[in-house]
Amino acid sequence: MTPVLEAVGLGKRFGRRWALSGVELSVPAGRVVGLVGPNGAGKSTLMQLACGLVAPTEGRIRVHGSEPGTRPEQLARVGYVAQDTPVYPDLTVAEHLRLGARLNPRWDAALADRRLERAELDPRQKAGRLSGGQRAQLALTVAAAKRPDLLILDEPAAALDPLARHAFLDHLMESVTELGATAVLSSHALPDVARVCDHLVVLARGRVQLCGDVEPLIAQHVRVTGRPADFDALPSEAVVLARTEQGDGRATALVRTVRPLPADGPWSVAAPDLEELVLAHLACAERPGGKGRSSARPEARR
Amino acid sequence: MIWLTWRQFRTQALIGLAALLVLAGYLLLLGLDVHQAHRDTLAHCAARPDCSGALAAFADRYRLRADLLGYLLLVLPAVLGVFCGAPLLAREFEAGTHRLVWNQSVTRRRWLAVKLAVVGGSCTLATLLAALLLGWATGPVAAVQGARFEPVAFASHGPAPAVYAAFAAVLGATLGLHLRRAVPAMAATLAVFTVVQLAVPALVRPHYRAPERTSVQLTEPIVANLTKIGTYGDIGGLRVPGGPWVIDTSPILDRGGAPVGRTDWFQDCMDHSSPADLPRCLAGHGVHVDVTQQPADRYWTFQAVESALFALLTAVTAALAFRRLRTRAD
Numbered sequence: 001m002t003p004v005l006e007a008v009g010l011g012k013r014f015g016r017r018w019a020l021s022g023v024e025l026s027v028p029a030g031r032v033v034g035l036v037g038p039n040g041a042g043k044s045t046l047m048q049l050a051c052g053l054v055a056p057t058e059g060r061i062r063v064h065g066s067e068p069g070t071r072p073e074q075l076a077r078v079g080y081v082a083q084d085t086p087v088y089p090d091l092t093v094a095e096h097l098r099l100g101a102r103l104n105p106r107w108d109a110a111l112a113d114r115r116l117e118r119a120e121l122d123p124r125q126k127a128g129r130l131s132g133g134q135r136a137q138l139a140l141t142v143a144a145a146k147r148p149d150l151l152i153l154d155e156p157a158a159a160l161d162p163l164a165r166h167a168f169l170d171h172l173m174e175s176v177t178e179l180g181a182t183a184v185l186s187s188h189a190l191p192d193v194a195r196v197c198d199h200l201v202v203l204a205r206g207r208v209q210l211c212g213d214v215e216p217l218i219a220q221h222v223r224v225t226g227r228p229a230d231f232d233a234l235p236s237e238a239v240v241l242a243r244t245e246q247g248d249g250r251a252t253a254l255v256r257t258v259r260p261l262p263a264d265g266p267w268s269v270a271a272p273d274l275e276e277l278v279l280a281h282l283a284c285a286e287r288p289g290g291k292g293r294s295s296a297r298p299e300a301r302r
Numbered sequence: 303m304i305w306l307t308w309r310q311f312r313t314q315a316l317i318g319l320a321a322l323l324v325l326a327g328y329l330l331l332l333g334l335d336v337h338q339a340h341r342d343t344l345a346h347c348a349a350r351p352d353c354s355g356a357l358a359a360f361a362d363r364y365r366l367r368a369d370l371l372g373y374l375l376l377v378l379p380a381v382l383g384v385f386c387g388a389p390l391l392a393r394e395f396e397a398g399t400h401r402l403v404w405n406q407s408v409t410r411r412r413w414l415a416v417k418l419a420v421v422g423g424s425c426t427l428a429t430l431l432a433a434l435l436l437g438w439a440t441g442p443v444a445a446v447q448g449a450r451f452e453p454v455a456f457a458s459h460g461p462a463p464a465v466y467a468a469f470a471a472v473l474g475a476t477l478g479l480h481l482r483r484a485v486p487a488m489a490a491t492l493a494v495f496t497v498v499q500l501a502v503p504a505l506v507r508p509h510y511r512a513p514e515r516t517s518v519q520l521t522e523p524i525v526a527n528l529t530k531i532g533t534y535g536d537i538g539g540l541r542v543p544g545g546p547w548v549i550d551t552s553p554i555l556d557r558g559g560a561p562v563g564r565t566d567w568f569q570d571c572m573d574h575s576s577p578a579d580l581p582r583c584l585a586g587h588g589v590h591v592d593v594t595q596q597p598a599d600r601y602w603t604f605q606a607v608e609s610a611l612f613a614l615l616t617a618v619t620a621a622l623a624f625r626r627l628r629t630r631a632d
Contacts, residue, residue, distance in 0.1 A: 053405075080401070086400075102303070103407055
């Protein structure tokens with residue numbers, strides 16, 4: 001089965017700065033993908049590449065097996081909501097639905113109406129007068145009602161207060177389930193990602209640091225607590241990603257390992273949570289000599 | 303897509319339509335008046351040997367209005383380019399809504415094609431209607447003046463203004479696509495369009511066909527119509543019967559072809575004649591000027607060439623917009 005989204009050697013340069021480079025990615029269908037990383041990691045760029053808003057500088061990206069954003073049939077299968085949730089300020093909420101209905105062959109008017117009602121949006125209101133959260137709801141409604149197979153949402157909950165955020169993510173998950181779609185959403189908020197995503201992509205410094213289904217990823221990591229000297233006894237294939245010294249002369253480390261650690265080691269082990277795992281990989285990418293590389297690359301590579 | 307384009311363009315279109323209706327109503331009334339007065343003048347002097355004085359008086363009566371309307375039509379394409387063309391795409395980028403509309407099931411090429419066609423087409427049609435109405439309304443005045451080939455009149459009559467409007471609208475949209483902000487795009491549109499509108503009549507239009515060189519006898523009525531007679535015999539505003547486009551004139555020459563500007567009799571005419579007597583004083587010496595001109599019967603050829611030239615410019619500008627969309631979209 002072809003992956004919904006596939007990137008091979010994907011790179012994008014803006015001027016002299018590489019926003020993304022050497023990205024290898026394969027997202028299977030039916031997942032809810034969380035795309036996380038610090039500011040400037042290339043999350044928005046990756047999403048814009050996936051919906052064809054920008055063209056790659058090198059490598060290639062395929063969505064449903066073909067180049068994104070080129071043909072109407074291709075566009076119909078991908079829904080995208082940009083970070084600033086753009087809507088036409090002069091058009092009313094109802095006119096946005098009309099726009100969607102006229103421009104999309106697979107438009108689901110019933111779904112759109114249902115979502116508007118649930119979000120308590122007045123169809124007669126001008127979109128320019130909506131609050132940030134209402135705008136996000138409207139933009140998501142337009143993207144969802146075209147019944148895409150892939151829904152790409154750039155920081156969808158950023159404009160919402162914590163309570164609205166909770167409800168919004170619930171709605172979002174219902175929409176995704178109802179559509180039977182794959183969703184990719186980027187977020188700063190790791191708890192949000194932990195709550196809704198079952199596939200994870202960690203980006204830092206324009207590169208993919210970690211990707212895969214959440215459960216196997218967690219299974220490959222352990223939190224190890226012990227005396228600093230004990231860590232020397234870890235098996236060679238275990239990689240210490242992040243280590244914090246504790247006050248009592250003991251240290252905690254997040255360790256990536258393919259096989260379970262020997263149970264009889266001089267340490268105690270625990271399963272990490274998703275947030276801890278992401279933070280450890282991001283910290284690892286930031287360290288000199290870590291997996292992240294400088295975004296300015298030598299001339300020879302071009 | 304057509305619905306969305308129309309919905310976004312609606313306010314401007316309705317304001318423009320209202321203005322066009324007011325202008326059309328005025329032109330209709332003026333035209334009826336002009337044609338009536340023209341018929342009356344012809345009837346009045348039907349029995350007389352010479353009708354030129356009566357016709358000149360008729361043309362004088364409507365000249366100011368005809369000139370002003372001509373200027374209005376001269377600036378109309380620029381106004382449409384600045385207010386309909388330039389914001390057309392720039393506003394999408396300012397509001398970020400290009401990211402919304404480009405992710406509906408419509409390709410960017412189609413999006414651009416529909417926008418250019420609807421807005422460019424509307425501007426073209428509106429200008430064509432205004433130019434044709436103006437041509438009908440002030441036609442008799444222009445015929446008497448014999449000046450329809452001169453730059454301002456040429457640019458405000460016939461099919462040319464409509465093609466200017468198409469070019470201005472597409473130019474504005476393309477600059478909006480490149481600059482991505484409405485106000486700079488409007489300023490750039492005005493600047494570029496003005497330069498083109500000055501450069502074409504001055505540098506390009508005279509060469510659509512090889513101009514003819516001929517000499518024009520300066521008779522009394524011709525001298526009386528000049529807008530300028532310089533101290534040393536250079537002249538301006540020469541209008542020749544039959545209505546050719548006079549591109550360039552020499553200073554006043556005598557029968558032998560020598561400039562008369564520094565002769566005693568010329569200085570005497572200039573210094574000691576009242577404005578009313580000057581034409582007779584000069585014409586009495588049998589003087590002429592050499593002119594470079596395009597004959598009046600080339601008028602429609604020139605309208606066609608000018609329209610084709612601007613249609614080509616419009617197509618090239620539109621191609622630049624499509625190219626930009628392909629190479630650097632967001």
